[in-house]
Amino acid sequence: MAKKQSVKLAENGKASVENGKASVKNGKTRFDPMAVTWMEKYDKQISTIWKTIPESFGKLIATVAIFMLGISINGDWIGFLFHFKRQLGFYQAPVTANNSSSSFRWQDLGLEHFKLNDLWSFMWPSLLISYSLYYFIGGFIHWYYYVRQRSNPEDWKCQPKKWLTPELEKDEIFWGSLTLFLNAAMSGILTCYISNGGYSTVYYRMNEYGWIWFVLQFPVVFIYQDYTTYWLHRMYHWPFLYKHFHKLHHRYKQPTAFSVTAIHPVESVHIQLCLSAPLFFLPIHWLSFYTSAFYAYYHGIIDHSGVNFKAFWWQPWQPDAIFHDNHHQYFHVNFAFNISFWDKLHGTYRQKDRIYNEDIFYGVGKSVDAASTKELNDDIEERNLENPLAYRAEMPYKFSDKEVKKLKREHIKS
Template sequence: MGSSNKKRSSQNRWIKDPMAVTWTENYNEPISKFWGLLPESWYFYIRRRDRAEEWKCQPKKWLPPELERHEIALGSLTLFINATVSALLACYISNGGYSTVYYDVADYGWLWFFLQWPVIFIYQDYMTYWMHRIYHIPFLYKHFHKLHHKYKQPTAFSVTAIHPVEAVHIQLMDILPLFTIPTHWFPFYVVALYTYYHGIIDHSGVNFKAYWWQPWQPDAIFHDNHHQYFHVNFAFNISYWDKLHGTYRRKDRVYTEDIFYGKGKRIDEVSVEELKADLEERESENPLAYRDNKMEFKLSNGELKAMKRNYEASLRPRLSDEYAPKMNFHSHSFESNQDEARKKHIGLIVHATAKGDDSPL
């Protein structure tokens, strides 16, 4: 009888444990949400497919059917693995395993309850930025993350279509607050839902834009650019990380799958063929996906010529006014063969892509 009462008491504590209710009894919730994407996909990708220019980030390009099936299969597998890790973690914590999770706000007060929201959010987002960027190092990219970049025109199902090793690695880094700082279960859970929601939005391929109360949140086109141009825009919910570390997409740079480290290449460093391919990619973007409905990264022929002039000017030595009148800036003394070749190269690019001074390239 005593054993039976003890067992019943243990079960009651389990049911009342918010962490157990949140992570264990709702074990299937992430998978249900994943398949709940079907109505959204149907609305845009089937019902409005013939009006893609109104809503799609890349309206002229579509993910092939075989890759659609691939992302659903891989995404389901990876999500199941992540959900399993979460369930095991919930069991461990709920059964007395070490953690810094707490359930009563009074334990640490209301001040810390509210302060931990930005702490958890900023930590997870900045950590994910670096984890994501690390997986774009050539070795890790080719062996793990490249699998996720098979989807150059991502859909909502792409969000979890990641190599399982990478997915679990990121998951384990994101849960560190549960073992390092006092973490109330509710803020952690809400931040996780927010991150997952925007992961879906950012991979949807739909030109969703952040709300006015989300000044930190980039629009969906930001991450769509990442899939289209590969090694750039590594951040997720706070685009400032890319601006801080110089990996934010730049108008005067070319990005391809073979150009690593997030910096791209200057116009004068790429071949005419590479630039033409880049300009075609830019043309495939939807201006409605950008703020003010203007194509942020479109280059005109006039802008390209201006880049040529600026580069030529940068080749000239910076001489003081005292010596400048005596020097010939175009002499071979101040211009290497390599610089001369680059000048001619830019000229070829301008000529090869010219459609008029102000026409878009």
């Protein structure tokens, strides 16, 4: 472990800081509430406890932690619990006074008027659980890979030669926490509104609209949510929206599990509203909605983790984690999340003979022949930072030495 702690971090090729000392300044330990530095500080103690756990059980704990963080991050579990209780008949909508007076009075404009009675009892559990899981489980995942396996990144990391600086890690946790507040609050408000008898198209009796629709709505909701996020994401990569909103999420060229909610608040609310739309427009059983939402959040964590996770055999539509990691490394390409087919369909899937960087917009990249020498050299260097283990096939995007020579020769000629 001593060896591990003395490993210098590459940190985007600039400054280097000794592992575990991010919160130590001028010999004094600063109080730092960030889960990351806390986990780094207590690495020795955590490792000692961890060694007593059998390896296979340890892996199971890590998997369950990622799953828990994934499904709870947006506070949507509060909606799940509420609908589950209602399904079992344990929840009765509160009886609200029916004010038949048609004349407007300012004092009527309370929470009750907006069908938000008892809002706080939906808000605080939503916020508490979201934050606890974000810091503790996010911190655990960070420790499990980024601290514990710091010395062998080529075994697990998508970009093994590059790390976020401690400043950027803090920055992503700050923005991640801020947006998490909005997400969890919005989930609390929506659930409270529905629980007070507010308008919604959610239903509970499985066969209410027939069994065919009950089964069919699972892929329908999943495809709706995924295709909508593909287009929203692609839109936020248009120059104006990118520079003013989405660029914030792309500060993290080597994303980590904490990056998933580090999104501009405007963009985040926009996405959440679009994703929640089926609750108000489609006759939908609550189970199909939350299955799809949890699946998406879970993969949000996996895809931002920076770890070379692969999709399972039963998810032929699902790209491996490197797909979205590529999006962070190369910016305007691979806009889809859980169905990579959207990028193939619309021509925004990464191609070997195209180059991509933050200044090349619209998802189609630039032909290697049209690129400047600097762009070509930067791109070749960038490709060398990728981990072959993150791919199933032999490095689909890496140029061989022969190809590099040929490209450079042709480039000089033109």
